[in-house]
Amino acid sequence: MSAVLNTADGGFAFQVPIRGFHFEKALMEEHFNENYLESEKFPNATFKGTVVGWSSAWADGKPHSVQAKGKLSVHGVEVERTIPATLQLKGGKWVISARFEIPTKDHKITIPEVVREKIAASIPVTVNCTLDPR
Amino acid sequence: MRRTWHAGLVAALCCGSTAIAQPDLLDVLNEGVEAPTVPVSATFKDTRVINVQSNETAASGVLHFVIAHRFGRLNEGAYALWGLDNASMKMSFDYGLTDRLQVGVGRSTLGKTYEASAKLRLLRQTTGGRAFPFSLTLFSSAFCTGTRWPDPERTNYFTSRLSFVHQAVFARKVSDDLSVVLVPSMTHRNLVSTPDVAHDVYTVGLGGRYKLTSRLSLNGELHVFAAGRTPDMKPSASIGCDIETGGHVFQLHLTNSSGMFESAFLTQTAGTWGAGDIYFGFNLSRVFTVRERNRD
Numbered sequence: 001m002s003a004v005l006n007t008a009d010g011g012f013a014f015q016v017p018i019r020g021f022h023f024e025k026a027l028m029e030e031h032f033n034e035n036y037l038e039s040e041k042f043p044n045a046t047f048k049g050t051v052v053g054w055s056s057a058w059a060d061g062k063p064h065s066v067q068a069k070g071k072l073s074v075h076g077v078e079v080e081r082t083i084p085a086t087l088q089l090k091g092g093k094w095v096i097s098a099r100f101e102i103p104t105k106d107h108k109i110t111i112p113e114v115v116r117e118k119i120a121a122s123i124p125v126t127v128n129c130t131l132d133p134r
Numbered sequence: 135m136r137r138t139w140h141a142g143l144v145a146a147l148c149c150g151s152t153a154i155a156q157p158d159l160l161d162v163l164n165e166g167v168e169a170p171t172v173p174v175s176a177t178f179k180d181t182r183v184i185n186v187q188s189n190e191t192a193a194s195g196v197l198h199f200v201i202a203h204r205f206g207r208l209n210e211g212a213y214a215l216w217g218l219d220n221a222s223m224k225m226s227f228d229y230g231l232t233d234r235l236q237v238g239v240g241r242s243t244l245g246k247t248y249e250a251s252a253k254l255r256l257l258r259q260t261t262g263g264r265a266f267p268f269s270l271t272l273f274s275s276a277f278c279t280g281t282r283w284p285d286p287e288r289t290n291y292f293t294s295r296l297s298f299v300h301q302a303v304f305a306r307k308v309s310d311d312l313s314v315v316l317v318p319s320m321t322h323r324n325l326v327s328t329p330d331v332a333h334d335v336y337t338v339g340l341g342g343r344y345k346l347t348s349r350l351s352l353n354g355e356l357h358v359f360a361a362g363r364t365p366d367m368k369p370s371a372s373i374g375c376d377i378e379t380g381g382h383v384f385q386l387h388l389t390n391s392s393g394m395f396e397s398a399f400l401t402q403t404a405g406t407w408g409a410g411d412i413y414f415g416f417n418l419s420r421v422f423t424v425r426e427r428n429r430d
Contacts, residue, residue: 002167004162013162026193033175
């Protein structure tokens, strides 16, 4: 995953290459790429937007609960999302963490009836990243 | 004069828009990052197009089991339920030693034939940074008939039971939906019927698949002779579809070849589509993950 945060206005972008996901079972990985995420057509999942009410006062070293509002694009389908996250400036580096769910239905990832029990209808996502200043 | 003025205005507008636009943070993210080279996957759903090998192999640690049937000829008519009264069968087990190398064994009822094969992905089609246009997979197999000698009184040699096939599978995933293969093959028969029949038969196969949905595709293949053909050999031609359901792939097809192994369908196809010598059949494959991979 790669991410960027503009500390002047709270603009951010996250990008996850779909091909970066590896599975224990080769066929699962093939189906993930071929049938569900269609990674050849849509190689990246992205989340781009701004942190609501961005304030430079958050650079005080304490953790801050914030709302990240923007467009989440998975499987080529953009959905407007507001995701709760935690921001903290630690030793000159911004640390971002968040947990959220991506319902597959929202992104037109269709799961056939016969395998519905085996495949989660919602993808849990955990984000933990540390950004280097540049 | 007017023309110049217009051109000037257009230029000014362009400059204006670039100056105002904020840099897209996603572009900032990808600045200076080279596009990764990604191997093209799932050129075909299975290790075979119909009869002929595709470029695919069983993944590392995966056992790929295939059970295949060819029923009788459609032109046997209603009495034999258009061929469904008879069936010829093949079982095969292929195992991926690595993601590039597969070894396999099989047994067909036709000629009670045993086979042992090796299949190697030599080149892989890639996209991205260092793109490469096609995949090349090599396939070699040895076949041994198991039928009793027709004349046990004469001197029969074990080696007379053997035949060998070597193939180069050139494959290209043209688009998400369309994949094609070109397969030159060399078949060597240790025993041929008369001294003037060539031991080696060279064929060139062309095959492909077109995906109708993400789990259903139309497939076809045709083999033509380049050298070593005798008049009784007919080109093998097949059409069918792949239906994928989780760990299974069902391949249903119509073909003029009853043999399901290379030396049979390449050199022993005797009937033609025109005469109605068409066999309905299927390959049913199932994968078993014997050894799980590191997810790195």
